[in-house]
Amino acid sequence: MKKELGIIGIGNIGSMLLNKFIELNLLEQKNIYVANRSKEKLENLEKKYPSINICESNEELAKCCKNIMICVEPLNLPNVLNEIKTYLNDETYLMISTSMVVHKDISKFHKGSISIFMPTIISMVNGGITITYHNDIVKEDEKMFFEGLINSFSEVKVLGEEDINLSQNLTASFPGFFAEIMLEFVKSASKRSKNVSYDNLEHMLLVSLLGASRFLLEKNLGFEETINRVSTKGGITYEGVKVFKEKLPEVFDAALEASTGRYDAITKKASEEVDKLI
Numbered sequence: 001m002k003k004e005l006g007i008i009g010i011g012n013i014g015s016m017l018l019n020k021f022i023e024l025n026l027l028e029q030k031n032i033y034v035a036n037r038s039k040e041k042l043e044n045l046e047k048k049y050p051s052i053n054i055c056e057s058n059e060e061l062a063k064c065c066k067n068i069m070i071c072v073e074p075l076n077l078p079n080v081l082n083e084i085k086t087y088l089n090d091e092t093y094l095m096i097s098t099s100m101v102v103h104k105d106i107s108k109f110h111k112g113s114i115s116i117f118m119p120t121i122i123s124m125v126n127g128g129i130t131i132t133y134h135n136d137i138v139k140e141d142e143k144m145f146f147e148g149l150i151n152s153f154s155e156v157k158v159l160g161e162e163d164i165n166l167s168q169n170l171t172a173s174f175p176g177f178f179a180e181i182m183l184e185f186v187k188s189a190s191k192r193s194k195n196v197s198y199d200n201l202e203h204m205l206l207v208s209l210l211g212a213s214r215f216l217l218e219k220n221l222g223f224e225e226t227i228n229r230v231s232t233k234g235g236i237t238y239e240g241v242k243v244f245k246e247k248l249p250e251v252f253d254a255a256l257e258a259s260t261g262r263y264d265a266i267t268k269k270a271s272e273e274v275d276k277l278i
Helices: 012-023 039-048 058-064 077-087 121-125 140-150 161-167 174-192 198-218 223-230 236-277
Strands: 005-008 032-035 067-070 093-096 113-118 129-134 155-158
Touching (some): 005 058, 012 032, 032 039, 032 058, 058 077, 077 236, 113 140, 121 174, 129 140, 129 161, 198 223
Parallel strands (some): 005 032, 005 067, 067 093, 129 155
Antiparallel strands (some): 113 129
């Protein structure tokens, strides 16, 4: 497969992916084509990567590229697909960076190869999981092209489309969930601290979290086994764990209910937008 790639949308996700592709020498600048609604972003991009191909429109990009990665907001995706549908054919491979527009709706614009994936901001530091769904038409060389790019800075986990809604809470949404949980933890600790500053409490927690994650992964430990190792009955950790065990299930059930419900609502709205265009 020719190593050329078109990227539509240079927002947070599109720019992160583009920077990784170039930073890790996965693609040559001259083989990358970009299109974006904001011309200012394109001008800044051209200064940073002078050999990159700047396209004046999404249609121009679709004319030039067979491998197209679309990184726009879910409710903007139907309009982008409608703009470029004339230039899509059996050789076109679409890679869509949102799972909130489902395959059956995307396929109304393109009957060929489609991969849907959920990037994560953790990939900026070469980590995290990128959940991916390939439709039945995606060829092996196309899978190798896509997964070869993403696996260089994020672990690709291929799932069925029906599993993505829940799973993205553990991957793409996790940094935000984690930050809020840890923020509240530090606030509680700060109220009880006499001499340790808020910043120092936050730093100690972050370093401990990094070490804990490495420890569990490298020692192949599950969460329950880890709790048993560090939580001795009657000890301070044990008393804290008891409270978490009692209070957190209700919190996490409510959070997952809210996030998956919002996911379903956006998916429905996107589907309605698709039907308006078809």
